[in-house]
Structure formats: C-alpha cells, structure tokens
Amino acid sequence: MQKLLLLGDEAIAQGAIDAGLSGVYAYPGTPSTEITEYIQASREAKERNIRSNWSANEKTAMESAIGMSYAGKKALVCMKHVGLNVAADAFVNAAITGANGGLVVLSADDPSMHSSQNEQDSRFYGKFAMIPVLEPSNQQEAYDMTRYAFALSEKFGTPVLIRVTTRLAHSRAGVQRVEVLDQNDLHLPSNLKQFVLLPSIARKQYNQLLGKQARFEADALTSGYNQLIEKDNHKLGIIACGLAYNYLIENFEDHQVPYPVLKVGQYPVPHDLVRKLYDQVDEILVLEDGYPLFEELLKGYLNNGKKIMGRLDGSIPMAGELNPNIVAHAMGIPVNVGHQNPTVIQGRPPSLCDGCSHTDSFLALNEALRNFSSGRVFSDIGCYTLSALKPLESINSCVDMGASITMAIGAADAGLVPSVASIGDSTFTHSGMTGLLDAVNNNSPIVVVILDNSTTGMTGGQQSSALGKIDTICLGLGVHPDHIKIITPLRRNHEENVKVITDELNYQGVSVIIARRECIQTLGRRMKLKAMQKMESNN
C-alpha cells in the first residue's frame, strides 16, 4: 500500500480501523477531534459498520466504550486531556474491571495551552489507574501503537492509554498501513461478574490488576517501544519520552547523538533499561513533554544519586511544550538566531467571527446588566469564552465544562443576586443539565443564557447533542415554562432582547433564556453545500 499523508490524529484513527475497531466514542476537544472526524468520514469505516456518533460528554463516551469492551468488541474512546477529568470515574474503574474486547483510551494533551485551560499530563492518569501507557514519537508510531494498544489490551485484559500532544496530533507525515484485521465477534466475559465492582469483587479485581503490573513492565521491555541506544560517550545519558526524542536528534548531524539514549514510548518504563543507562553514565538528562513525571520518579524525593537534569532543576522550563532549541539550550549546544522581531508587530488574538450570534447575545446582556454592579456573569467553554476579551468583556469566569450554571448557584447563595450563567448548547448537554437541576431544586435566583448556535462551534462545527432538545430538557428539569424564553440574537432585535433579559434578571428564581441563532460558520457551509447540490441537480 502507498503511504498516506496523515495527521497524528488521523494516523491513530486509521490504525484503529485497521486493528479491527468496532466503535469510537468521543466528545470533540482540541487536539483530539480529528480522530473521530476521520472515522466518521472514512468510507472503510462505513463499510465495516464502525459506529462513530459523538457522545454527550467524555464520561458517557468512556462508559459506552467499556460497554462495547464488555460485549467483546474493540472500542476506542478519544478526548482532550481535560476530558479525561470528566471521564476519570469511569476510566479509573475500568482499570479495575479490566477489559474484555480491546479497550483503548486516547488522551490528547495540550502543553503550552494552545486551546486549553491547563497543561495537565495524561501519563499521570495512566500511572494512577495502573495501566499501560503508550506515547508515540511520530505519525507512523501513532498508527502502529494504536494497533499494538488493542493487542496489548486483549492480551492482558486491561484498558490501555495512548497519550499524544498537540504537536503530534496536528502534524502530518507519511504513514505506511499494514493489513486490516477483522472485528471481534460478540463475546461476553467468561466471568459475568467481572464488571460488577461490589467491594468484595472489586478487591479481587484490584488484586488481579496489581498482579499484572510486573507483566506490563515486562511487555514494555520486549515490545520494542522502549529502546536503549548505546553510544560511546558516557558523560551524559538521555531519557527522551515520545516527541522529545525528535527534538533531541534534530540537534545532531545526521541525527547521531553521541551519548546513550533511552527512547521511551511505553510505560511503565522498564527498570532494567533505566538501570543499564544509569550505571554507565555520569549524568542524566530527562526530556519529556508535559510534567516531569519520569524525572521525578528517577530523582526520588531525596535526590541523592547522580545528577539528574530536566524541568525540576531548571535545565528546561517547567511550563510549555518542548522544541529543538529548548533541548539544545539544556545541552549547551549553540543555536541559530533568526532576525529580531520588530516592535511594530501587534498581537492578533482570536476573536468571534463577523456576524456571530454570540456577539449580539452579549451586547444585549451587557446592556441589560448596566444597572447592576459588574462581575456577575459566569461562563463556560466554547467560542463565547472569547467574550471575555475586548470589545465585549462580558464574562467573569471560564473554569470547566458546565461550571457556569453551578458557579452562578454558589455565587447567588453567597448573595450575588442576580447571578448569570452563559453556556453554549453543546456544553449545556455535556455538563450543564445536572447543574440546572440543582438550580431548580434550590430555586436559585439565576439567569441561565443558553447560547444556542446549534453546533459544537469551537472545535469546528460538530453535531451538538443538544440539537432540537434544549427547550424540552429545560422543561423536563423543572424550569417554570413562564421563565423559559427564546430570543433571536440579531442586531435588529437588540431592544427586545435587552427587555427579555432585564425582566428575567428581576425574577427571583431560575430563568433560562435560549439565545438561538445558527453558527455563522456552519450556516455558511450548509448554504455552500446546498448551492452545490442545486448545481448538480440542474446539470
């Protein structure tokens, strides 16, 4: 087969399809979104009947994947790093239940926070759950490791975590495919109580997981994904995890590093390999994207061994993703210097699109709140978070998916009345509904503005689980029908919308205002498609 030019995300998707995947479960989140999108668009995946609809959130995705694994088939669940926080309950317990059909969890980290709220390192979750973690260093490995992850999962009856970072997820390179494996047949676990985590059973299952640890490490020694590359100069030894390996070799002619290097791609990292490296060198440099997870392990609390350099001793900055020059600096290698950037350059932060419905919603909200003291709008995660910036400067919080409604409840409880929540439609069904139920049960004096652009906008316009359901969900959760208002955020409706919001701000109970107008981007795409279809039918 000819090589395909694939994003790291796409290589994972193709790798999963070729490994005999039966279903992918995910909620969109940069930089993981393209995995599921690739499977949704893949003709092969369609022919093979691989399910790929979006889930309401990462927890529901994770649980559905566990269900598919229980039924004996191979399931992939994908999320961005903070999505793993949402799925954590199911994820950690899946390590205790173990897997039946191959169960692979993909978490895409975002060091340097290109599109995120933090730069947490998913490898910690793998260690926490005590399951194998794979970390590819390039697109080909992303493809190969995905296939290997399913095999590993079925061999040991355990979920396997694959960790990538933005740089690999969104970088393209040639990938060589191998033959396509069949999907599994439906087959339930031999022990039908394996997934029943009653304490008495969970204790047994946990002991089994503990018993597998040595085998996980043994596999990481023989899989080929951890390699000790021997060299003659023993002044320094380098441990390079995932992508960091590329940044290391980039600094050397023909990629020949003069020092021994332990290239890490699978965790737990085998003690044998680490000891072999440690014993032969004077000092060690640890290169890893994300937190200093391995560096800290190696150093130990008392740091009374050989000198270990990395993020903890300042050889590498604590925050942000690695790059070739950071590695060069840490090793004292001289680097090229480009032209100085002139001072005339100004920042160009992202902004809401021209004609975006959110702009009109926030202009109305800003005006309705003019007679109140500032600082009472709790918001959420989506395009509308950009309303924190100039010129709108409308919102005062963005913490995690769904937090707008629940933070408004707490602030109202503390006496900040009225408190306002602004949340997108997809975020609302992701994690806002339970908060709204709390608000109803509390009779909290809050106004919830659901910014319904009928899509998951920020990640590129994926189908929103909320589509066509918001009004009935709010009614069902017990919001009084008189206080569910639907407005159309358009400039020409401004006065009317301000009045609706003002009235609800004066109501001492839960109000929901649904500001509904389609995302300008998805609308544009829809119109283009329609025009093309019309042209085709005319021909």
Added chain:
Amino acid sequence: MKKDIILAGVGGQGILTIATVIGTAALMEGLQLKQAEVHGMSQRGGDVQSHLRLSSKPIASDLIPEGKADLVISVEPMESLRYIIMMNKETGWLITSMNPFINMSNYPSLEELLAEIWNLPRNVTIDAEKVAKELGTVKAANIVVLGAASPYLEIKFDNLEKAIESIFAEKGNDMIQLNLKALRAGRELADKRG
C-alpha cells in the same frame, strides 16, 4: 535537498491550502515531509502558522528550530514579520503579500510594516490581492503568493501545477484553471523581480 518553510497568515486566509499544494508536489518528487498545523482556538481570526519541512533525508522534529527556516511564506504583511525570528539570518527568504488583514484596532501602519520587510536582506513583496482580483477572485491570493514563492522551493513548477489539479479536482475545472492562473501570475511577478 532540505527546505524548512514557515507559512503564515490569519485564520481563514488559506495557508493550509498552500501547504497542501507544496506537500503534494513534494511527495511527487519522492521527498519526505512533516507539516505541523494550528487547529482550534487560534484559528478564529487570530494569527496562524504552519511548519512545513521537506527533505530527501528523514525528518526528526515536527517543529522547525528557531533561526533555521529557509523560507517564510506569508499571505499577510504583519504576520510575515512575526516569524522572521524563525528565519535563517544568513540565507532565509521572506515572501509575502503586502495586503493587510485588519481585524484589530491597533493594526500598525502599512508603511512601517513594509519598511521592516524591505529592510530584510532577502525579501519578495507582492500585491497578491490585486493580481487575484484581476483573475476574478481575491480568494486566490494565497495561490498567487505560492506562485511568487515557487522559485525558492526547489520543487518543479509543473509538479506544483499537477498538485493544484489534483487538490482542486473535486471543486471543478473552473477552480483548477483559476488557481493555475493564480500560480502562474505569482510566478511571473517573482520572475520579473528577477
């Protein structure tokens, strides 16, 4: 052969299309490539960049090391300057359109920007929008810039043409012809500069 290229612009200006055309042509020539893109939040009217690395030998890093880019190809003048820190000071070329994309209140004066660009030892500035408009649509400005950059790519011009034919195939023959014209017009501008 090795070419490290930074592509720069504002979200929606079509720099990924430039990358795809170069990448497709590079594959025709049997080159290896890596291309790091920017997706997600930074796309929304913000600055975007892509690192495109071509080589006859294996490529390690997805990111071009600072100070080592052979080319900065930009569809916007201020954005072109944002990446000159990435450019090789001794050998690097800057190829940019001189058409500002103004979606901010503190956009600097075009004269100042052009002065900075012209101050660089190796630069090509073109009025890509004017050329694209004459061809029928300002949207082809990105391909005009690619045409102007083509003499510096070490990739055969007819392979770039073939790449355009394959990439725009599903959009119909009109789009193919428009973009081929845009590519050639950009090339002419660069050649005229001499």
